Amino acid sequence: MKFDDFLKLINDWGKFQKIKYTIICLTYMLPAIMVYTYSFTAATPNFRCRNPLQWLNDSYSTTSNSIFNEEYRPTKEQCLSNKKSISLKECQRCFIRSTSINNQSIDDTLKSCQSYVFDRQYYKETLTEKWTMVCNRVSYRSWVQMIFFVGYMVGSILFGILADKYGRRPIMSVSFILMSFSGLLCTFAPQQYFGFWPSYIIFILARFLLACSTRGISVSGFVLASEIVGPKKRLLTGIVIEYFFAFGQMILLIFAYFIRSWRILTLSIALFTVPYIFFYFILPESPRWLISKGRFDEGEKILRHIAKINNRVFNNDAYKKLKDEQIKNMSEKNHQQGIRSLFQSKIMTFISINLFFQWLVQNLIFYGISQSTGSWQLNPYLSFGVSAFVELLSYIFVHLILDRIGRKIPYVCFLILFCIVSILILPIEYLMEKDGKSQLLLLNIINGTLKFLSAGSYAIIYIYANELFPTNVRNTGMGICSMVARIGAIIGTYSNDNLTRLWIHLPILFYGSVSIIAALLALIFPETLNQPLPQTVDDVEKMNLINIRIYRSKRLFNDNIQLNEQSVERFTNYINPQFDNNENQYNKEQVVRL
Structure with a gap:
């Protein structure tokens, strides 16, 4: 019995899941706040x-x-x-x-x-002004954010592996503590009497730790949310949690609008994270992860609690079947855990590498577009608010279509449209009146459209990757994806700060060119709509790749024959019950070939 089948018996979207999922969503506002705070604390005024x-x-x-x-x-x-x-x-x-x-x-x-x-019109004091991070010193500003994304990278793989080893709940709790500590360090470390370099280095290190904690929360929280529900609610949990990422940006906007000094703003946000430390006492552990690790007593305890809260009867016989199947999977030689499982076969290797590249591209275009709102021809607070609202609309749109169309087609379409819209920059820039009202209006519409498309494709790849990695290495796989993705975020940050010095629209054309490459590679993925989450690498391999023929190992082929032996026996008996054993054997061989 699969875990999803057992979850249906005790309700895969009952009162327990709704309450715990809401709590996880609240934690997902923090990553957005931490990522974009620097857009205000180190904003570049005129x-x-x-x-x-x-x-x-x-x-x-x-x-x-x-x-x-x-x-x-x-x-x-x-x-x-x-x-x-x-x-x-x-x-x-x-x-x-x-x-x-x-x-x-x-x-x-x-x-x-x-x-x-x-210019003091919008900001009272920013780090850009304090440390003169403009012109030939703009690299100092870039390095802070690039090191932040390096912290994203380290935190993704480190906390991803730790969460697969020690559990989702304890890693999220440690991340909350680290986030509050590093936020306070960001506030008080830069001091005038320290001088520039000591203050700058301590601030960078604090932002690095802040990024690590952010990934511990977002990656583990996203996986935990998807593991406590069944396949039919996985899209809901994957998209609604992204709504809270947009809500986090709006909360940040409220803080930033009323607090125009970088130090007070940083302190306020650090204090905002402190209550989350106590979420340890209300967050659940993933019963799916506990069972995949062979911790059956703990998993049973949580599942019984879920059944009780959801007013369902706990089926002991069904749980025994689930337990026996997992014990069998764990005893097999091919049951491996850790990074090696991601490259265990040709199919799994191809899926893993392709997902790594997709995440790199998505972070490149998403953070590249999101961090460039200061270049919009609007009030910076209005620009950021419009950007967050457009992102929310994108998530709603994705939510409405994914369960009807699937994952692959919308994802590919978003990427292709992103490329087409980015190219429209050229005729608008060269054929229209320079800085005219019509040109500025169209450029803002293009910026908003690009944000809509980048947010939508980013949300889809998050769900897609989560549904392609097996349970025993899902957090590790998501962690590595997130780690590789930070290379894209770093490139996007560098592009916004340096390529714009050559031409303001050059980064957008760059983002459009890589998006079309990602779209072509994404055509290879299998569709995961309404499919159960794979528990093992073998489950992933059974999905197959679309339009690519990859031969499986002889071991896997033989395993599949053995797994289907009983069903073939029943089938041959049904279609020809009067045949003798030799004829039945012949029929079984024919069915297996089919």
């Missing part, structure tokens, strides 16, 4: 070079800007002549020209700014 003649009294205002532009801002010709490697906007806000007493340019040489003034 800025320009400081006026040499008004060094102490200069400010970013209409009058001061007008005076500075007339006397010191480089002209278009000077930028094209001396700074061809960067955009005109970047040149004019990062360099200053020399002038004589009569305000005439004495040469075409441009000098790097030594100090800057920042």
Whole structure:
């Protein structure tokens, strides 16, 4: 008996599952908050070079800007002549020209700014201003977020393996504690009397730990949520949990809108995580994981509790069959655990590597688009809010179609459409009036559409991967996917901060080109709609790959014959019960060949 079959007997979407799933969803708001906090604490306001003649009294205002532009801002010709490697906007806000007493340019040489003034319209104080992380120092800003995604990478594989070894519940609890600690460290570590480098290094390390804890919560929580329900509710649990990721962004927006100082904002969010530490006492352990590990008494205890809460009778005979089947699976030589199981056969290897690449691409385009809302032609708070709302709409749309169409077709379509929409940037940029209202409107529509498509495909691959990995290495597989995906997030962060210095739309075209490659490779995956979660690698192999013929090992073929021997016997007896044993044997051989 499969676990899903037993779960149906005690209700796979009863009162117990609904309560515990809601609790898990609440924890899923934290990853979104932690990922995007840096978009506000290290936001880059409008800025320009400081006026040499008004060094102490200069400010970013209409009058001061007008005076500075007339006397010191480089002209278009000077930028094209001396700074061809960067955009005109970047040149004019990062360099200053020399002038004589009569305000005439004495040469075409441009000098790097030594100090800057920042716009105070939206932010009271940010880390970008505090550490001057602009122009030739923009890499300092990029490195903080890239190290954060390295922490994502380490946390994904580390906590993924630990969760498969020690359980989902304890790893999530440790992650809550680590998140609160690292959040407070981010708040108080950067101090002026420490100097730049000590403050910067401690802050980076704190963000690294914060990222590790984030993955311990999100990966383990997502897997736990999917393992306490049956196949028919797996889409619901996979998508609704993503709703809370969008809700987390909206909660962050509320914090950021009313708290404009980076340090107070960071402290407020760190304190917000403290109550989650006590979730250890109300989170359940995955009974599916306990049984896969042979911890049958603990699994039975939880399943009995589920049956009691759901007002169902616990079937002892059915549980004994489930237990006996799992013992048989664990005794087989091919029952392996750990990373090696992901590469145990050709089919499993291909699925694993393909999923790794899909996750890399999804994180590249999703975080690349999500972290670029500051470039939208809107108020930064409005841009972030619109982005979060569009993401929520995308999850709702995915929720409505996946159970009707499946996983593969929507996923591939989202990727292809992303590529097409990104290419539309070119005619809008070159055929329409520069910075005209129509152009800005269309560019914002494209940005919103790209966010919709990237969020949708990201949500689908999360569900898809979870349904393709077997139970005994599901957390490990998801962890490695998430680890590899951070390479994509790092590339996306680098692209937003550096490729935009060459051309503001260059990152989007880059994201579109990789999305079409991912779409072609995704066509190989099997469909998992309404299929039970695979318990072992053999269960995954039985799904087969679409349009690719991969020969299974002789061992697997023989195992399948043995597993079907009894059903074949019954079938041959049914179609020809009067035949003797020799004829029945002949019929069995024919059926096996079929």
